[in-house]
Amino acid sequence: MVTVYVPRDTTACALGADAVAAAIAAEAASRNIDIELVRNGSRGLFWLETLVEVETPAGRMAYGPVNASDVAGLFDAGFYEGKQDSTLSWGPTEDIPYLKNQLRVNFARAGIIDPLSIDAYKAHGGYAGLTCALAMEAQVIVDEVKASGLRGRGGAAFPAGIKWQTVLDTPSEQKYIVCNADEGDSGTFADRLLMEADPFQLIEGMTIAGLGVGATQGYIYLRSEYPKAHDVLKTALANAYGAGYLGSDIAGSGKRFDLEVRLGAGAYICGEETSLLDSLEGKRGLVRAKPPLPAIVGLFGKPTVINNVLTLATVSAIFEKGADFYKGLGTGRSLGTLPMQLAGNIKRGGIVELAFGSTLRELMEDFGGGTASGRPMKAVQVGGPLGAYLPESEWDIVLDYEAFAAAKAMLGHGGVVVFDDSVDMLEQARFAMEFCAVESCGKCTPCRIGSIRGVEVIDKIRGSDGDERQRDDNLILLEELCDTMEFGSLCAMGGLTPFPVRSAVKHFPEDFGA
Amino acid sequence: MSTNVQQAAVQEILDGMKTMPGALLPILHEVQHTLGFIPADCVPAIAEALNLSRAEVHGVISFYHHFRSEPAGKHVVQICRAEACQAVGAKALEAHVQTSLDVSTGDTTADRNLTVEPVYCLGNCACGPSVQIGEDIYARVTPERFDALMADLDINGGAE
Ligand SMILES: Cc1cc2nc3c(=O)[nH]c(=O)nc-3n(C[C@H](O)[C@H](O)[C@H](O)COP(=O)(O)O)c2cc1C
Ligand code: SF4
Ligand code: FES
Numbered sequence: 001m002v003t004v005y006v007p008r009d010t011t012a013c014a015l016g017a018d019a020v021a022a023a024i025a026a027e028a029a030s031r032n033i034d035i036e037l038v039r040n041g042s043r044g045l046f047w048l049e050t051l052v053e054v055e056t057p058a059g060r061m062a063y064g065p066v067n068a069s070d071v072a073g074l075f076d077a078g079f080y081e082g083k084q085d086s087t088l089s090w091g092p093t094e095d096i097p098y099l100k101n102q103l104r105v106n107f108a109r110a111g112i113i114d115p116l117s118i119d120a121y122k123a124h125g126g127y128a129g130l131t132c133a134l135a136m137e138a139q140v141i142v143d144e145v146k147a148s149g150l151r152g153r154g155g156a157a158f159p160a161g162i163k164w165q166t167v168l169d170t171p172s173e174q175k176y177i178v179c180n181a182d183e184g185d186s187g188t189f190a191d192r193l194l195m196e197a198d199p200f201q202l203i204e205g206m207t208i209a210g211l212g213v214g215a216t217q218g219y220i221y222l223r224s225e226y227p228k229a230h231d232v233l234k235t236a237l238a239n240a241y242g243a244g245y246l247g248s249d250i251a252g253s254g255k256r257f258d259l260e261v262r263l264g265a266g267a268y269i270c271g272e273e274t275s276l277l278d279s280l281e282g283k284r285g286l287v288r289a290k291p292p293l294p295a296i297v298g299l300f301g302k303p304t305v306i307n308n309v310l311t312l313a314t315v316s317a318i319f320e321k322g323a324d325f326y327k328g329l330g331t332g333r334s335l336g337t338l339p340m341q342l343a344g345n346i347k348r349g350g351i352v353e354l355a356f357g358s359t360l361r362e363l364m365e366d367f368g369g370g371t372a373s374g375r376p377m378k379a380v381q382v383g384g385p386l387g388a389y390l391p392e393s394e395w396d397i398v399l400d401y402e403a404f405a406a407a408k409a410m411l412g413h414g415g416v417v418v419f420d421d422s423v424d425m426l427e428q429a430r431f432a433m434e435f436c437a438v439e440s441c442g443k444c445t446p447c448r449i450g451s452i453r454g455v456e457v458i459d460k461i462r463g464s465d466g467d468e469r470q471r472d473d474n475l476i477l478l479e480e481l482c483d484t485m486e487f488g489s490l491c492a493m494g495g496l497t498p499f500p501v502r503s504a505v506k507h508f509p510e511d512f513g514a
Numbered sequence: 515m516s517t518n519v520q521q522a523a524v525q526e527i528l529d530g531m532k533t534m535p536g537a538l539l540p541i542l543h544e545v546q547h548t549l550g551f552i553p554a555d556c557v558p559a560i561a562e563a564l565n566l567s568r569a570e571v572h573g574v575i576s577f578y579h580h581f582r583s584e585p586a587g588k589h590v591v592q593i594c595r596a597e598a599c600q601a602v603g604a605k606a607l608e609a610h611v612q613t614s615l616d617v618s619t620g621d622t623t624a625d626r627n628l629t630v631e632p633v634y635c636l637g638n639c640a641c642g643p644s645v646q647i648g649e650d651i652y653a654r655v656t657p658e659r660f661d662a663l664m665a666d667l668d669i670n671g672g673a674e
Pocket of ligand 1: 153273492
């Protein structure tokens with residue numbers, strides 16, 4: 001019996017993985033070869049999907065990118081015995097430089113195990129962290145998170161332990177753990193892959209959070225654009241209940257934690273934490289003014305920890321491996337690892353998890369291999385639709401929160417969207433305003449109206465057609481509008497939309513008729 | 515489906531779900547999943563079951579891009595408009611879709627076979643342009659690939 005792995009994540013399936021799996025099963029049957037087909041998550045090497053792996057005595061061997069039409073040839077070349085005769089052979093998966101040169105903590109199990117199998121999860125270190133946490137007092141759990149240096153991975157990079165302390169210190173009969181799985185930023189898919197490839201890591205992290213702050217109910221707020229993640233989570237939750245890792249007696253401890261997944265409904269603003277809470281309560285996703293902090297008055301008015309998927313998942317690793325291990329990685333005040341996501345016009349797109357401290361250029365060139373189109377790179381947007389566009393002169397920037405803040409840019413959730421030299425940066429600035437207009441919650445005027453005005457002003461710059469006066473007047477107007485949005489908006493939607501706009505004007509003036 | 519049948523289906527959903535905390539979004543999802551859209555004449559029943567005003571329920575339905583108050587075409591095609599897909603030709607793809615199907619984004623074809631909608635990121639940003647047809651997401655969708663997908667849809671369970 002040979003074990004063959006074919007990924008089941010969204011991107012692999014979008015590239016035909018289901019057809020590859022079916023072809024492998026059919027071909028094996030017709031050749032009387034006994035195989036066990038496992039649908040693993042993905043390793044996150046999306047440029048190699050569909051990446052088929054075969055278990056051999058010498059480790060797992062990789063073949064990719066495989067299309068259904070390649071399958072018969074792979075059998076002819078003896079791939080099921082781990083032979084390396086096919087043009088699609090990559091040798092041992094772990095030796096592929098893209099993977100080998102990463103430091104995987106969050107994605108250590110991704111693509112290796114069947115995401116729905118608790119046994120496989122436990123065989124790879126899963127639930128060891130919960131076992132430790134169950135033996136700790138709540139305050140010790142929170143202290144451990146503080147000691148790890150973990151900061152929120154959803155964008156604002158707020159220290160997780162400090163948020164948890166506030167919830168622990170706020171007395172209440174009911175408290176909640178909410179996972180922000182709204183992952184709305186273009187160019188990001190780390191949350192999605194984590195949920196599709198290793199969902200128990202998140203479930204375990206949320207359970208530890210519940211123990212840490214005294215919350216017995218958790219919700220995962222998942223964007224509706226992620227149907228596969230939804231299916232995986234539903235089954236994983238059922239399996240965790242079935243195995244006694246959720247419910248009224250977690251792992252025989254007598255302690256309770258219940259967890260449910262809830263779907264968003266296609267609103268980017270519902271990734272903002274207070275809007276998300278309103279949405280979970282069944283309302284329109286309007287941003288709430290802070291204070292009060294959600295940690296004190298959160299979901300249904302109760303103290304609530306709200307953290308990103310990666311933040312909560314990392315907690316399991318911290319309790320498995322220790323806070324010292326985690327804080328030993330990284331640089332300055334950015335500790336641990338950050339899963340970066342290479343997207344857009346890039347030759348080798350995927351997840352690249354590294355300790356903080358490498359540079360953007362290393363990421364895009366060494367891992368990414370340049371553009372997919374083969375044309376020169378022109379601009380890179382880091383940190384989602386509210387992040388700045390960076391020109392080549394800034395690509396040596398170090399991947400850490402403070403370095404990005406100093407450059408008036410944002411590391412955010414770690415998305416890196418690459419554009420080649422055919423991009424028109426005026427169009428990108430216009431899109432930033434248009435996106436804000438479409439997705440604004442509507443509560444404040446600078447955001448709601450300012451973004452619509454922004455589109456109009458940029459259209460006038462485009463239409464100035466050599467009329468320098470018209471262009472310059474409108475560039476000044478655009479700058480004033482950006483000021484109004486930056487300083488007059490309640491949340492970062494309106495407040496940060498000026499960043500991509502201004503960076504486009506500043507770094508690429510030629511696209512604005514200069 | 516007649517209005518009565520629709521209302522009975524909605525009532526059944528309400529009976530099963532109305533006591534869950536924050537029930538409105540899960541209920542709306544379930545109604546849309548069952549009926550394909552959220553009929554305006556079901557709003558009063560939903561409002562009553564949850565002790566909300568009709569305006570509140572209507573406000574929620576219209577706030578979220580995902581919910582629809584009108585039936586869609588037989589197939590829903592969503593085209594990603596976000597930055598990572600823009601970087602690999604999403605705009606040209608959307609233009610191609612509009613001309614080849616003779617429909618603007620947000621509308622349904624005259625034969626009611628296809629509804630074309632914008633979507634802002636499907637999490638497939640390393641292999642765009644991304645398109646979702648029904649429940650399935652497709653990667654690296656060039657105009658040619660899109661035409662092939664449409665031809666496939668016609669053969670396998672497309673227009674009657
Ligand atoms: C417009 C907007 C969109 C956001 N979208 C997300 C999102 O999709 N996912 C996320 O985790 N955080 C998002 N955030 C950040 C959250 O408000 C919040 O900071 C985060 O959930 C806190 O968790 P963390 O500390 O673990 O990062 C968004 C913020 C804003 C202003
Ligand atoms: S800035 Fe925009 S999204 Fe944020 S609260 Fe104001 S209107 Fe809503
Ligand atoms: S930007 Fe299109 S899938 Fe993410």
